[in-house]
Amino acid sequence: MATARSAEGSTGSDSGGEGVRRRDFLNVAAVSFAGVGGVAALAPLLVQMSPSADVLAQATTEVDISKIQPGQGIKSQWRKQPVFIRNLTPKEIAEANAVPLSDLRDPETLAQRTKPGKTNWLITLGVCTHLGCVPLGIGEGENRGKYGGYFCPCHGSQYDTAARIRQGPAPKNLFVPDYQFTTPTTVTIGAKG
Amino acid sequence: MSFSWAKPYEPKHPLMRWLDERLPLPRLVYGAIGGGYPVPRNLNYWWNFGVLAGIFLTIQIITGIVLAMHYTASTDGAFNSVNQLIMRDVNAGWLLRYAHMNGASFFFLVTYIHIFRGLYYGSYKAPRELVWMLGLVIYLLMMATAFMGYVLPWGQMSYWGAQVITGFFSALPIVGDPLRIWILGGYAPDQAALTRFFSLHYLLPFVIAGVVILHIWALHIPGSNNPTGVDVKDERDTLPFHPYYTAKDGWFAAAVLLFYALVTYFLPDYLGNPDNYIPANNLATPAEIVPEWYLLPFYAILRSFTADFILPAKLWGVLAMFFLPWLDKSPVRSGRYRPVFKRFFWLLVIDVIVLGWVGGSPVRPLTVAVGQIAAAYYFLHFLVILPLVSRFETTLPLPLSISESVLHGETGRDSPAVTKPRRSKAATAVVD
Amino acid sequence: MVRVIGFLIGLVFAGILLLAFISNLSSYFTNPPTPLAAEEFHRAPKELHLASDGPFGHFDKQQLQRGFQIYSEVCSACHSMKLVSFRDLKGLGYDDAEIKKIASDWKTQVPSINPDTGEETTRKAMPSDTFPLPFPNEVAARAANNNALPPDLSLITKAREGGAAYVYSILTGFQNQPPELLKKFPDAKTPANLHYNPYFANLNIAMPPPLTTDGQVTYAPGNPKPTVDQMARDVAAFLVWTAQPDLEARHAAGIAVVIFLLFATILAYLAKQQIWHEVHSGVRETGPLDPVNQAKTRRAKAKAGVAG
Numbered sequence: 001m002a003t004a005r006s007a008e009g010s011t012g013s014d015s016g017g018e019g020v021r022r023r024d025f026l027n028v029a030a031v032s033f034a035g036v037g038g039v040a041a042l043a044p045l046l047v048q049m050s051p052s053a054d055v056l057a058q059a060t061t062e063v064d065i066s067k068i069q070p071g072q073g074i075k076s077q078w079r080k081q082p083v084f085i086r087n088l089t090p091k092e093i094a095e096a097n098a099v100p101l102s103d104l105r106d107p108e109t110l111a112q113r114t115k116p117g118k119t120n121w122l123i124t125l126g127v128c129t130h131l132g133c134v135p136l137g138i139g140e141g142e143n144r145g146k147y148g149g150y151f152c153p154c155h156g157s158q159y160d161t162a163a164r165i166r167q168g169p170a171p172k173n174l175f176v177p178d179y180q181f182t183t184p185t186t187v188t189i190g191a192k193g
Numbered sequence: 194m195s196f197s198w199a200k201p202y203e204p205k206h207p208l209m210r211w212l213d214e215r216l217p218l219p220r221l222v223y224g225a226i227g228g229g230y231p232v233p234r235n236l237n238y239w240w241n242f243g244v245l246a247g248i249f250l251t252i253q254i255i256t257g258i259v260l261a262m263h264y265t266a267s268t269d270g271a272f273n274s275v276n277q278l279i280m281r282d283v284n285a286g287w288l289l290r291y292a293h294m295n296g297a298s299f300f301f302l303v304t305y306i307h308i309f310r311g312l313y314y315g316s317y318k319a320p321r322e323l324v325w326m327l328g329l330v331i332y333l334l335m336m337a338t339a340f341m342g343y344v345l346p347w348g349q350m351s352y353w354g355a356q357v358i359t360g361f362f363s364a365l366p367i368v369g370d371p372l373r374i375w376i377l378g379g380y381a382p383d384q385a386a387l388t389r390f391f392s393l394h395y396l397l398p399f400v401i402a403g404v405v406i407l408h409i410w411a412l413h414i415p416g417s418n419n420p421t422g423v424d425v426k427d428e429r430d431t432l433p434f435h436p437y438y439t440a441k442d443g444w445f446a447a448a449v450l451l452f453y454a455l456v457t458y459f460l461p462d463y464l465g466n467p468d469n470y471i472p473a474n475n476l477a478t479p480a481e482i483v484p485e486w487y488l489l490p491f492y493a494i495l496r497s498f499t500a501d502f503i504l505p506a507k508l509w510g511v512l513a514m515f516f517l518p519w520l521d522k523s524p525v526r527s528g529r530y531r532p533v534f535k536r537f538f539w540l541l542v543i544d545v546i547v548l549g550w551v552g553g554s555p556v557r558p559l560t561v562a563v564g565q566i567a568a569a570y571y572f573l574h575f576l577v578i579l580p581l582v583s584r585f586e587t588t589l590p591l592p593l594s595i596s597e598s599v600l601h602g603e604t605g606r607d608s609p610a611v612t613k614p615r616r617s618k619a620a621t622a623v624v625d
Numbered sequence: 626m627v628r629v630i631g632f633l634i635g636l637v638f639a640g641i642l643l644l645a646f647i648s649n650l651s652s653y654f655t656n657p658p659t660p661l662a663a664e665e666f667h668r669a670p671k672e673l674h675l676a677s678d679g680p681f682g683h684f685d686k687q688q689l690q691r692g693f694q695i696y697s698e699v700c701s702a703c704h705s706m707k708l709v710s711f712r713d714l715k716g717l718g719y720d721d722a723e724i725k726k727i728a729s730d731w732k733t734q735v736p737s738i739n740p741d742t743g744e745e746t747t748r749k750a751m752p753s754d755t756f757p758l759p760f761p762n763e764v765a766a767r768a769a770n771n772n773a774l775p776p777d778l779s780l781i782t783k784a785r786e787g788g789a790a791y792v793y794s795i796l797t798g799f800q801n802q803p804p805e806l807l808k809k810f811p812d813a814k815t816p817a818n819l820h821y822n823p824y825f826a827n828l829n830i831a832m833p834p835p836l837t838t839d840g841q842v843t844y845a846p847g848n849p850k851p852t853v854d855q856m857a858r859d860v861a862a863f864l865v866w867t868a869q870p871d872l873e874a875r876h877a878a879g880i881a882v883v884i885f886l887l888f889a890t891i892l893a894y895l896a897k898q899q900i901w902h903e904v905h906s907g908v909r910e911t912g913p914l915d916p917v918n919q920a921k922t923r924r925a926k927a928k929a930g931v932a933g
Contacts, residue, residue, distance in 0.1 A: 030896040033889040034443070040885075044285035045259055052263070053282040057712050057753035064740075234904060276780060277708040277755075280871070287871035288878070432904065440900045444893035451886040458879025459680045462783060470784035470868075471776075480826065497642055513635075519627040558653040565646040569639040576635025580628045 060190035062182070065121070073138045075126060078177060078189040082126030084138045084150070085187070088161060093119055095148065096162035106172045110162040113176050123187065124163045124174035128152040135159065135174075150174065196231045196416065198428040199224070225413060231431035232438055233419035235599050239314075240417070241445045242307035247405065248446055249300035254398050256293040257342075264345065266391040268384050271347035272472045291461040297339055298464045299453050301487035304332065312517075313538050315526030316418040322518040327408040329515055331401055336488065338397040341390040343485060344382070348469030353482045355382040355390075361495070381475060421598045422526025423591055430595035481555050489552030490545050496552070496561065497568040513575040520575060523583035530589040533582050537574060544570045662813040666806050668823040670787035670794040673858065677789075677865050680880075683873050684866055686718040691844055692863020693717060695856050698842050699835050700778065701732075703770060706756040708779035709867050716870050724752050733757040771818045773831030782861070783868040789861040794824040796857035799834040 061078045065085060068074055073086035088096075093110060101107040110119055126134050130152065136142040137150035137159075145151030147160035147167070157168030164173040180191040202223040204210045213220055223229045263283050265274035279286040308328070311317055317325035340358060344351045359376055363369040378385030416425060425431055432438070456463065464486055468479045484492050528535045544567050551564035592598035676685040693714070696706070711728040719727065734747035735757050750757055759775075760766035766774050782788045802821040806813060815821045819829035839852045849855050865872070 026892070026896045026899055030443070030889070030892040033885075033892050034447075037885060037889055044288050045255065047284045048259055048286060048289060049262065050284050052278065052284060052286070053712070054278065054710070054753070055282075057710070273708065281708070281713065287875065291875075436900050437904070440893070440897040444890060444897045447886060447890040447893045451883060451890055454879065454882045454886055458875055458882060461875075467784050467786050467788075470780040498645060513631070516627055516631055520631050522628070558649055558658065562646055562649050562653070565642045565649065569642040569646070572635050572638040572642075576631040577639070580632060 060188050062186055062188050064186055066185035070120065072140075075138050076189075078125075082134050083177070083189060084122075084124050084126045084163070084174070086122045086138065086163075088120045088122055090120075092148065092161040096160060096164075099160065099164075103166075105165050108162075108164060108173055113162055113164075113173070115179075115181065118181065121187075122161075122163060123179050123189065124176050127175065128154065128157055128170055129165065129172040129174065130155055130157050130168070130170035196425065196428075196431065198431075199231050200229045200433060202227075202229055225409070226439070227435045228433040230413065230434040231425070231428070232417050232434050233425055233430055233595050234432045234437075235419050235421065235595050236417065236438070236441075237420050238445060239306070239310040239420075241442055242303045242310060244442045245303040245446060245449055246300065246307055248450075249296055249303060250398065250401060250405065252296045253293060253300060254402070256289050256296060257395070257398065260289055260293055261391075261395060264391070266345070266388045268347060268387055268473075271345060271387060275346045276470070288457075291457050294465065295453065295457045295461060297342065298485070298487065299449075299456075301335070301339070303449070304335065305487070308332070309542065312541070313528040313535075314418055314420060315422050315521070315523075315528065317518050318521070318526050319518065320415045321412065321418065324408060324411045325518060326515055327404055327411060331404050331408060334397055334401045334404065336491075338394055338401065339485065339487065341394040341397075343469075344387065344390050345394065346469060347387065347473045349471040349473055349477075349479050350466050350469040350482070352382055352473035352475065353479055354484055355386060357482055358484075359386075418526065419595055420527060420529060421592055421595060422530065423593075423595055423598070426594045483553055486549065486553065489550075490548035491552075493548040493552035493564045494568040494571065496556065497565040513572060517575060517579070521579045521583045523586065523588070525588040525591065530591055531582075531586055532589065533586045534579070537578055537582060540570070541574050544574070662806055662810040663827045665809070666803070666823055666828060667826065668794075668798075670790040670824060671797070673790040673793045673861060675789060675858070675862050675865060677862065677869075677872055680876060682876060684716075685862065687848065688859050688862045689717045689866050690719075691848055691851075691856075692859040692861070692866075694844070695836075695842050695860040696778070696863060697731075700860065701756070701759060703759055703766075703775040703832075705758045705760075705775075705777045706779050706867060707758060707777055708755065710753060710755050711750060712752040713870060716866065721752070728752050728754065731757060733759060736761075771831060775832065778864060778867065780868045782864045789865045791824065792864055793857050793861040795822060795830070796834075796836055796860070797854055798822045798824040 058079060061076065061083075063074075063076045063083075063085060065074075065087075068085065068087045070087045070089045071092075073084055076083045076085060096110040101109070110122075113124075114121060126138065128135050131154065133152050133154040135150035135152040135157070137144040143151045143153075145158035145167075147158050149159040149161045149163055149166075151158055152168065152170065155169050157170035158166050159170075159174060160166050162173075165171070177189055178192045179187050179189045182188045182191075202213070202220040204213050204219065209219055212218070260279065263274060263279050263286065265271055265278075275290065279290050281287075283289075311325065311328070340354070344355045359373050359382065362373040362376060365372065374380060376386075377383070378389060416431075419425075466483060466485075471479075483489070523531065523534070525531055528538055547567045548564065548571065551560055551567060554560045676683055676688065696704075711724055711731075714724050714727065715721075728750040731750045733750075735750050735754050737746055737748040738744070739746045760769060763774060776784075782792060785791045787794070799820055799822050802815050813828075815829045819831055820833055821828060822830045836853045836856050839850070841853075842851050842856060844851045869875075
């Protein structure tokens with residue numbers, strides 16, 4: 001229903017153009033304020049889904065590596081994911097260094113994947129970069145594939161002694177997380193170097 | 194709805210035309226809350242509270258869904274999931290929890306004002322009886338939802354409130370105790386009760402939303418009531434909902450949200466009970482078991498029946514309101530023109546406030562006595578007094594129309610043609 | 626029909642309530658309730674002003690640190706604080722290294738499993754742990770405390786009527802039972818294992834006074850003297866923080882939101898007034914037969930001297 005004005009002149013009509021602009025400005029201002037408020041109200045609803053403080057507090061895990069002999073490895077956890085910590089033998093280190101980078105799908109040297117002076121300690125996530133299965137090879141007697149590293153039974157990805165992808169569908173080497181040697185016998189995984 | 198001068202929906206934008214041909218949703222919205230829904234022009238601010246209730250329902254659903262992402266419904270995990278995880282660790286968790294807690298209080302506050310508006314202005318009368326009854330269904334669902342929600346943090350009051358309220362069911366003869374055990378899934382509130390309350394607490398607000406849609410739909414058939422209680426006669430009596438009432442509802446909603454923010458940010462625990470910050474202990478009863486403030490009047494009615502009485506009395510309190518359209522037969526709707534009714538209305542308001550105070554007080558003989566008088570008045574008001582008043586009252590003259598009342602003042606006395614003051618008897622309909 | 630039934634039901638309900646009322650009152654007058662010692666001698670909490678009070682409240686971090694020191698040295702012997710993690714102490718102004726030290730030095734250790742043998746053992750706490758429990762379970766706690774369970778302190782200032790003022794009053798309210806009480810209520814002598822404290826609901830609390838002497842805890846230089854009163858204030862302030870770590874963020878956000886909504890309300894109100902202006906000023910859709918317009922037309926005609 002239009003708000004038609006009555007027959008006699010009304011006060012607003014002379015400032016018709018001005019009045020419309022003032023009217024619109026106020027309405028636009030009020031609605032934009034409401035809009036900004038609405039968007040601001042959205043912020044807590046979205047941010048609450050981000051990891052909460054207790055989850056973030058689990059961001060680092062300390063592992064005692066004193067009992068791992070050369071040639072052995074242990075499976076640990078970091079951020080609820082499996083971590084492989086392996087003590088490489090000199091033979092395994094030599095094998096890794098002998099591979100030309102051009103042969104690698106994801107070229108990286110062993111030195112790039114370990115800490116200086118501690119190239120025997122190979123610490124990677126135990127998550128196959130293909131679709132996320134946990135590869136075999138870390139435990140005693142497990143199948144280590146034909147490159148002597150890790151073997152993923154789901155789709156046949158084979159990793160070498162430096163946990164680099166050599167064969168199979170996985171696109172990348174096993175992920176090396178940030179870690180620090182807090183003492184010669186403890187590693188803190190998740191701590192930046 | 195049924196006003197012939199309602200502006201029809203005429204989409205100009207080609208996209209809107211395309212949409213309208215395939216799914217007439219914009220048309221529906223336009224006709225319900227847009228420029229195409231005529232509303233009496235003389236609505237006062239008591240008419241703002243329906244939309245406010247809708248706003249708080251939305252706030253509760255949104256904050257509730259988000260809280261449910263972090264809540265654990267187990268007897269050993271619930272308290273910690275609320276008071277440790279949500280309140281301390283979840284980003285903005287404290288805000289969501291306080292918003293949800295106080296949102297419930299505000300939801301009830303605006304709903305009570307909305308109900309009392311209906312009582313005063315006769316909005317429950319024909320042809321809006323179904324709007325009234327659907328509204329009471331919403332109210333019952335709200336009470337159930339709020340009760341179950343309060344159990345979820347598994348504090349002392351959560352547990353003992355659940356124990357007391359479910360205990361009332363065992364007062365029913367024969368089926369009472371089996372019913373209570375069936376509801377709880379056990380002999381006392383425990384894991385089974387907690388998980389099912391969580392499930393139902395998540396479900397019921399959506400049921401409420403559905404009934405709200407029916408409630409609004411039923412309203413939009415005859416259109417809104419107005420402070421004079423006189424029906425809309427022609428287009429001079431109405432204004433399109435948009436922009437007039439969207440603007441009016443909008444600013445008032447901002448003011449109420451301001452008040453809500455003050456409570457949520459600065460007094461978040463004021464309306465609550467400290468005992469609920471103590472983890473539930475089934476071996477130790479708190480000194481006073483009290484529900485949240487919005488349930489206090491019915492709690493007081495319940496506790497007033499100190500003589501053995503088998504039926505759940507507080508349910509009767511709500512049921513009494515259901516039949517109001519048939520109990521109050523005055524053809525004059527609005528309390529504005531019913532001087533005797535008006536006085537009893539305010540007596541009811543005072544009575545409910547007194548009942549609330551009694552409900553929150555420790556059980557002492559004198560307080561219980563006051564509660565018993567107040568509870569008796571409550572039932573007498575709806576079931577005895579109102580029917581009698583509507584029968585014998587002399588009402589004031591009504592204005593000819595809404596526009597008359599707007600132009601010439603609120604009583605019909607000033608309008609050019611005055612209706613004779615009439616006794617309700619002469620106009621009593623035959624239908625009972 | 627509905628009205629008749631409703632009428633009768635109403636009378637029945639009112640009647641039942643009236644009977645209940647009469648029986649209630651008659652039993653009150655024939656058998657008046659006996660006064661309790663607790664009702665008469667119970668005292669409301671003392672006044673306590675903290676930096677965290679009021680809408681602009683904030684935390685005095687130095688006071689919180691003193692309060693934490695009291696918790697560590699005095700209260701933690703019996704009271705758990707299981708909802709608070711060591712990492713939360715950042716809110717008191719400690720940095721990561723300090724928190725790590727506080728956690729690993731904590732006198733109680735966290736239950737753990739020996740990684741080699743699988744036996745139950747304990748380990749040093751880490752920042753991500755919550756404060757270890759002083760007793761492994763409720764039974765042990767009661768056994769060590771005359772069958773009383775020292776409540777967890779994480780939420781204590783929210784879980785008691787009176788909040789921090791109540792905690793402060795309890796800590797400073799231990800005294801000898803007044804002779805007037807014994808004269809009036811000879812049966813209300815404080816039992817042997819309990820301690821008289823008028824700020825506690827039933828006057829006799831199981832906790833022995835934890836803060837007994839000035840200087841019980843040594844504060845670092847630059848802090849007020851550790852009198853019993855000061856220590857009680859400090860620990861009460863700390864317990865406000867444990868219960869409401871969100872307080873400062875909440876107040877800051879609240880002020881911003883309230884100011885925003887104030888502006889929004891004012892703007893929205895002005896917009897509404899503008900939209901309604903025509904309606905309120907009486908300009909409306911009308912026609913020539915409207916009495917108001919007829920009156921106006923008559924007046925205008927009379928002015929112009931045109932005949933009716």
